[in-house]
Amino acid sequence: MIGMRRRKQAVAERGRSPDRTEGPGLKVEDLTLYFRSTAGVVQAVEGVSFELVRGRSLTIIGESGCGKTSLARAILRLLPKNVHTYRGRVFLNGVDVMKFGDERFRKDVRWTRMSMVSQAAMNALTPVVKVGYQVAEPLMLDHVGKKEAYRKAREVFNLVGVPEAFMDRYAFELSGGMRQRAILAMALITDPDIVILDEPTSALDVLTQANIMNTLKKIKQDLGLSFMLITHDIATSSELADEGICMYAGQLVEHSDGQRFYREPLHPYSQKLMASVPTLHIEKKPEFIPGQPPSLINPPTGCRFAARCHRRFERCDEEPPLFEHGEETVKCWLYETG
Amino acid sequence: MDNSKILSLNGVRTYFELKRWGFMHAGYVRAVDGVSFDLARGEAVTIVGESGSGKTTLLRTILGLAKITDGEMIFGGRNLDYNNSRDLTWLRWQVGFVQQDPYGATAPFMSVHRILSEPLIVNKVPKIEREQRIREALDEVRLIPVDDFLHKYPHMLSGGQQQRLVVARALLLRPMLIVADEPVSMLDASVRVEVLELMGKIQETHNLGVIYITHDLSSVRYFSQRAFVMYAAKLVEKADVNEIVNNPQHPYTQVLLNAIPDPEPENVGKFKEIPSGEPPSLIKPPPGCRFHPRCTRKIDGLCDTEEPPEFEPRPNHFVECWLYKDGDRAA
Numbered sequence: 001m002i003g004m005r006r007r008k009q010a011v012a013e014r015g016r017s018p019d020r021t022e023g024p025g026l027k028v029e030d031l032t033l034y035f036r037s038t039a040g041v042v043q044a045v046e047g048v049s050f051e052l053v054r055g056r057s058l059t060i061i062g063e064s065g066c067g068k069t070s071l072a073r074a075i076l077r078l079l080p081k082n083v084h085t086y087r088g089r090v091f092l093n094g095v096d097v098m099k100f101g102d103e104r105f106r107k108d109v110r111w112t113r114m115s116m117v118s119q120a121a122m123n124a125l126t127p128v129v130k131v132g133y134q135v136a137e138p139l140m141l142d143h144v145g146k147k148e149a150y151r152k153a154r155e156v157f158n159l160v161g162v163p164e165a166f167m168d169r170y171a172f173e174l175s176g177g178m179r180q181r182a183i184l185a186m187a188l189i190t191d192p193d194i195v196i197l198d199e200p201t202s203a204l205d206v207l208t209q210a211n212i213m214n215t216l217k218k219i220k221q222d223l224g225l226s227f228m229l230i231t232h233d234i235a236t237s238s239e240l241a242d243e244g245i246c247m248y249a250g251q252l253v254e255h256s257d258g259q260r261f262y263r264e265p266l267h268p269y270s271q272k273l274m275a276s277v278p279t280l281h282i283e284k285k286p287e288f289i290p291g292q293p294p295s296l297i298n299p300p301t302g303c304r305f306a307a308r309c310h311r312r313f314e315r316c317d318e319e320p321p322l323f324e325h326g327e328e329t330v331k332c333w334l335y336e337t338g
Numbered sequence: 339m340d341n342s343k344i345l346s347l348n349g350v351r352t353y354f355e356l357k358r359w360g361f362m363h364a365g366y367v368r369a370v371d372g373v374s375f376d377l378a379r380g381e382a383v384t385i386v387g388e389s390g391s392g393k394t395t396l397l398r399t400i401l402g403l404a405k406i407t408d409g410e411m412i413f414g415g416r417n418l419d420y421n422n423s424r425d426l427t428w429l430r431w432q433v434g435f436v437q438q439d440p441y442g443a444t445a446p447f448m449s450v451h452r453i454l455s456e457p458l459i460v461n462k463v464p465k466i467e468r469e470q471r472i473r474e475a476l477d478e479v480r481l482i483p484v485d486d487f488l489h490k491y492p493h494m495l496s497g498g499q500q501q502r503l504v505v506a507r508a509l510l511l512r513p514m515l516i517v518a519d520e521p522v523s524m525l526d527a528s529v530r531v532e533v534l535e536l537m538g539k540i541q542e543t544h545n546l547g548v549i550y551i552t553h554d555l556s557s558v559r560y561f562s563q564r565a566f567v568m569y570a571a572k573l574v575e576k577a578d579v580n581e582i583v584n585n586p587q588h589p590y591t592q593v594l595l596n597a598i599p600d601p602e603p604e605n606v607g608k609f610k611e612i613p614s615g616e617p618p619s620l621i622k623p624p625p626g627c628r629f630h631p632r633c634t635r636k637i638d639g640l641c642d643t644e645e646p647p648e649f650e651p652r653p654n655h656f657v658e659c660w661l662y663k664d665g666d667r668a669a
Contacts, residue, residue: 063526063527063528064526175616205388205389205553206388206553206554206594206597206598207594207597207613209597210597210610214610214612217609218609232526233527234527235556235598235600237601238599238600238602238603238605238606239605239606240606241606242606258603258606259603262601262602263603272528273527273528274601276527276528276530276531278530278531278556278557278559278560279600280556280559280595280598281583281595282600285560286530286531286560288528288529288530288531288535289528290532292496
């Protein structure tokens with residue numbers, strides 16, 4: 001009973017914590033995740049390091065199969081059974097949460113500090129339980145009373161723009177956009193510091209998508225939390241991102257401020273990727289990137305992008321480290337001198 | 339009739355009947371409700387609309403997969419009778435279809451060679467000719483060297499290659515028209531342009547008509563000449579692509595274009611104006627203009643009672659909106 005009360009208090013306090021834009025946020029160091037498969041070991045995430053200050057939002061872009069989703073799952077420790085290697089360090093507000101045991105991680109980090117809106121979230125609600133209960137459930141599992149959990153659920157429903165009356169409905173009675181919002185409410189109910197959004201809008205229509213992006217921006221402003229947006233829709237990602245990470249073949253190749261990321265990216269791959277995005281309002285013919293990303297089972301030894309790169313030189317046979325270039329970091333020999 | 343036209347739709351309606359208890363009539367889903375347009379040889383058009391706007395049903399009607407309820411469709415100079423199976427067989431021969439999901443559209447247990455042989459066998463193309471046609475089609479979509487690809491299975495191809503295989507299959511019977519349902523929405527940004535460029539080139543060399551269906555206008559903007567905007571089963575605006583992008587007239591088109599972002603860091607601080615509400619039900623569409631419940635510029639007493647006819651506020655720019663009833667551009 002005492003433990004329950006304490007946790008109730010802790011949850012209540014977290015909601016009240018005055019200024020959450022101050023202080024540290026998430027820091028990832030050398031995070032690596034390999035999977036076993038019948039064809040060999042898949043190097044899905046390879047030595048990714050970055051820092052995200054609380055209150056800032058980050059987007060992770062890249063082609064499909066570049067390890068974006070695996071990176072998110074590695075941070076949240078939502079791993080499948082066939083993990084081969086899982087190492088690195090994840091600091092959350094200065095605490096190395098990789099040292100936590102699974103049970104402690106589940107209790108104190110996953111969903112309480114970091115939550116996630118997973119891909120195809122449209123189908124993530126169960127059809128047999130009312131939406132309101134599903135949203136309040138994470139709190140009830142956190143030993144918060146039912147009444148209190150429902151009160152908080154109503155709060156987040158208002159926050160994400162779903163009418164309270166919808167709490168008594170089932171998932172199939174909601175439109176796609178509303179379902180997406182309900183899932184977002186579920187991720188927000190525990191007052192997390194970081195919400196990972198994995199392709200939150202890719203299954204939605206243009207107008208619904210724009211509506212949800214508006215809501216996300218508003219939540220970001222009001223609550224001062226950090227979003228990590230994983231997407232291959234680069235145009236949409238620019239709506240939320242203060243900074244951007246570009247991934248290629250399991251590695252982080254560039255981490256830049258939004259201004260630079262969308263205007264003049266540093267890494268040749270990011271440059272090509274930005275050039276491939278069709279624009280509607282600005283007249284600019286898009287280009288494509290010839291070739292295909294390398295297999296992650298047997299990746300090339302040097303720079304992984306070298307085979308498709310338009311600025312390749314001898315140095316590229318060796319793997320480049322992450323170079324600092326002003327505020328930005330980039331994994332490319334072109335920026336060796338800084 | 340103008341010979342350069344390969345396809346004309348005149349007031350085409352495709353309704354699906356709803357039944358209660360399996361036999362009682364319970365209304366219609368008006369999926370396509372009075373659509374008219376012409377398509378010339380060698381022209382590419384894009385139909386833009388949200389899901390549920392009826393764009394896929396329109397495409398299925400053109401393919402002969404859904405029956406026309408009312409109106410007429412003239413294809414290649416023939417007024418098609420949807421109850422005549424010979425007409426339909428001929429139509430499907432002449433129209434190639436590029437599906438949205440290339441992996442779902444190809445049988446996983448068939449090799450590339452087998453996938454491409456199938457339509458030729460069904461349409462009784464002689465065996466000697468088949469091999470040559472398959473090689474030509476693969477060469478055309480740049481799946482080369484052809485011999486490397488002939489005996490592969492779909493899962494061995496990348497997403498872009500699978501989509502090119504589907505394009506090759508659509509070309510096999512040498513159609514006059516190709517319809518593509520969201521041809522690049524399943525592909526990565528980096529290969530989308532490659533597939534679209536390829537389709538553009540094929541369209542030019544064979545002088546084909548192409549109809550793209552999409553909800554993402556930006557990706558096909560550079561690959562089609564005209565664009566039609568579809569809302570709640572109707573084409574509400576028809577014009578050249580550049581005209582639509584630069585001078586959208588219908589309030590719906592305006593909000594739709596406004597909602598599509600360009601990758602710009604400035605987007606972070608900006609909120610967009612999006613109309614509230616959702617597209618109407620196609621079973622009981624609202625009276626008058628179908629957009630009026632969400633429209634910010636509706637004229638009371640007119641938009642909510644009478645359906646707007648087609649106006650032409652600018653040359654070759656057609657809009658179904660009462661704002662343009664006086665012929666001039668409303669401010």
